Amino acid sequence: MGAGMQDFAAVERGRYLTSAADCGSCHTIPGSDHPFSGGRPIETPFGVLVAPNITPDRETGIGAWSDEEFDAAVRSGRRRDGKRLYPAMPFPYFARMTSEDVKDIRAYLSTIDPVRNPVTVNHLPFPLNQRMAMAVWDELYFTPGIFKDEPSKSKQWNRGAYLVQGPGHCGACHTPKTFLGGDESSKPLQGYTLQGWVAPDITSGQGPLAQWSRDAVAQYLKTGHNQFAAAAGLMGEVVELSTSRLTDDDVKAMATYLKDVSGPKPTADSSADAKVLTAGGAIYQDLCSACHKSDGTGVPNLIPDLTHAATVNTGDPTTVLRVILQGAQSVATDREPTGPAMPAFGWQLNDEQVSAVASYVRNHWGKAQREPTEASRSRHEVHQSEPEQDAKPK
Ligand code: HEC
Ligand code: HEC
Ligand code: HEC
Structure with a gap:
């Protein structure tokens, strides 16, 4: 009985983290009735990868995996056969989660319907289809290690930093990339263009967030819009499947952290640019x-x-x-x-x-x-x- 209650708490916690990490977005074909059963093509700078089936199906999903194997995939980017995953799976961010977090995600995923759906993941051209090449990538861009609280900051700030840097993997889209698709770690959240979409600078430097209040940031993450902007495209999906499902406290925590991330000082030009867009957004919402x-x-x-x-x-x-x-x-x-x-x-x-x-x-x-x-x-x-x-x- 006690164990059952504990399991229930772990599954609920796992369900929440699965939303925070947006596992469903890549691992589900949009509109499909079979969440997590894979098959969605993911565009990368190198070509298309197809996200695998992570339902508990024993043959085509992850039903037969041990918790350790699952953890190695999510936090270290290792497949069951030991080969490396491509960073289209955001394991460099998920590495900030604890083993407990990942165990709970697994506990939740074990409760969903197993779906038989074999997926061929790798559609990259040679030599990128050689997973060995990813050893070099990992060496350059992957820093293992769970999130560590910054003692000089508030509890709320640290909660937000954990969510943004870890499960939320916001930098996967918002951090500029090197030509190998790795994060430019000296420029976190300073903006990047992917799949034809601009994921803007979301630091409090020169991007639009410099002009948004903390509450306006939280409102955007919770509802998809505020008086300045409404989320469309890829960000619309992030809001729908992930941030809108988080508690008010958690979106406030993320906003608190984002408002404190410093970015490049605005130059005359760039700040004019951001100000124009902010002003334009306000006129749009108004008229x-x-x-x-x-x-x-x-x-x-x-x-x-x-x-x-x-x-x-x-x-x-x-x-x-x-x-x-x-x-x-x-x-x-x-x-x-x-x-x-x-x-x-x-x-x-x-x-x-x-x-x-x-x-x-x-x-x-x-x-x-x-x-x-x-x-x-x-x-x-x-x-x-x-x-x-x-x-x-x-
Ligand atoms: C941005 C898209 C994206 C998100 C978000 C994402 N994944 Fe993945 N995942 C992928 C892709 C693409 C692969 C295949 C990569 C490869 O084979 O190199 C993958 C691979 C995996 C694998 C390995 C499966 C196998 O058969 O080898 C597991 C397990 C996994 N993901 C679980 C998760 C979990 C759990 C989450 C949330 C915490 C998550 N993924 C979030 C895209 C994503
Ligand atoms: C899959 C890519 C992707 C991920 C992951 C992502 N974003 Fe975004 N984000 C975008 C894009 C693209 C836009 C621009 C949306 C638009 O034009 O409507 C955006 C816009 C935003 C904006 C509004 C900026 C503006 O000027 O309108 C905020 C705030 C934001 N994202 C925060 C976040 C946070 C916080 C996370 C992590 C929880 C996150 N994003 C994760 C792609 C992404
Ligand atoms: C009273 C309702 C209304 C308001 C307010 C309004 N629009 Fe429109 N808008 C329309 C209608 C109706 C059309 C289609 C007209 C037509 O068929 O040519 C349209 C067309 C457009 C188009 C062309 C779209 C296309 O399909 O080519 C743009 C761009 C546009 N509006 C922008 C704006 C902007 C920016 C504002 C605010 C400054 C605005 N609209 C305010 C009703 C409105």
């Missing part, structure tokens, strides 16, 4: 989100989904600027005689504000369009009613 939704997805058949709009995704900002300045009226059809309209904002926003909201939309949902978006020329071209007044520099 645009009522129709396009704070996550940009709009309303089917009525309001366009900006996360998939070609105008947002092209390198040329002209159309986005024109739509914001002039508004747009969709073509009325028989079935829908009054096509919904996009109001003009040219009379309400100055050039700087139009540029900012256009930059926000294009950076956020247009995948890595980093170049500034200049409104003044476009305003001239669309012949606003009061061009002189509007074009006046601030």
